[in-house]
Amino acid sequence: MKHRRPLPVAALRAFEAAARHGRLTAAAEELAVTHGAVSRHVSHLEALLGTDLFEGPRNRPRLTAEGRVFGTALTAAFDQIEDAIRIIAKGDDTLLDVACLSTFAMRWLIPRLHGFSTLHPRYDVRLATDDRSPRQAVDARITVLPPGTAVPEGCTPLFDEQLGVVLAPGLAAAASGPALWALPRLESRTRPQVWQEWFRLLDAADTPAMAATRMFDHLHLTLEAALTGLGVAVAPWHLVAADVRAGRLVAPLGFRPSGYRYAVQTDRPSRPKVRHFIGWLRDQAAADDGPPPTAASASPAGSS
Structure with a gap:
């Protein structure tokens, strides 16, 4: 049977915040502790690991190569813990995390969201608009499928x-x-x-x-x-x-x-909030009459 080693959770949390912000002062403000407390936690962690996590002057420390790797891993781990807490916590069904491309959010989704909030006022929609894959888990991800790509499992085509x-x-x-x-x-x-x-x-x-x-x-x-x-x-x-x-x-x-093709993807299709959101997205997509007929011609030379 595997036994886990005791982890210095407070020290890990302090270092993760310091690595993410790049400053011990900012980490202390986030954690509501003193600068000295964060510094002691980081020093304790360095002694435990046997390697430096920060280098440079004390008033302007910077992450070592080991510190950057460790900080990235800790951030991902704490994100997963927060996601798990949010998923199982009471009241999670009122939060709806949605990811999509930033231009799609600005020009298509956000102008319509008032209609969704009016129809389903109990849901609080939170958008992640990074043009890369979102780091944290989301309830629904609006994605773009390249030509000739089959619709993956868990995806609902939109338009x-x-x-x-x-x-x-x-x-x-x-x-x-x-x-x-x-x-x-x-x-x-x-x-x-x-x-x-x-x-x-x-x-x-x-x-x-x-x-x-x-x-x-x-x-x-x-x-x-x-x-x-x-x-x-x-x-x-x-x-x-x-x-x-x-x-x-x-x-x-x-x-x-x-x-x-645009589609919405989810890992939890049976949850009511996800079903309501996907149904609303499909209604919005179906309501668009499409572009008007071509009004004029300006074909490039050599085109058919």
């Missing part, structure tokens, strides 16, 4: 993505037909191949030469640049639908299915 070229009305009035491609091309580091995807959807034999490319870190910044008239962007319909309908953006080539 198919449709891509289109969008730009501000002022630019569209000044640049129609082939002149459209003389405008600056707006791109996003979170989806750097979207222009190549678009030209494949057009069956373009040759990619038209365009003006200078302007790159942004996130798609929502790219769309803001398009709204202010900085250039032309390729964007999914569901993220620009409100702007197109309001006339803040125009889509002269319409929208075409990209092959990507």
Whole structure:
């Protein structure tokens, strides 16, 4: 039978907080103890492990290589403990943790959340909008499935993505037909191949030469640049639908299915809060009438 060694939990907690914040003072504030108490805990842990976890001057310590590895492992472990407590704690069913991409949250989900809260006022929705996989467990994760990918177990399809070229009305009035491609091309580091995807959807034999490319870190910044008239962007319909309908953006080539699908994934589909949220998401997706017909043509040279 395996016996676990006694763990210095207080010292581990103090070091984890100090490693996460990078400062002993901040760790002391989080734990409501003195700076000296955190320092003693860290020293005790270093003596127990036989290695330094911090180095450098006492007023500005920095993690050693061993300290960085140990701190990352402890943070993950404490996150798992907190998740387990939250899952089994009484009243957990009122908290609904949802993860999705930041632009999707800003432009599709958040504008609709008031409707979900009105329909289900007992739930407190908490969003994780990191564009990477969320570190902690969530109740529902809205994900994007690449073309040709089968829907994984535990996933519920929501809608198919449709891509289109969008730009501000002022630019569209000044640049129609082939002149459209003389405008600056707006791109996003979170989806750097979207222009190549678009030209494949057009069956373009040759990619038209365009003006200078302007790159942004996130798609929502790219769309803001398009709204202010900085250039032309390729964007999914569901993220620009409100702007197109309001006339803040125009889509002269319409929208075409990209092959990507949005879906919601969960490990706990039987929980009432998850069922209510997924059902509401499906209703929201079904209520969208989709993009309007193409209003004009500005096909690149060489396209069919």
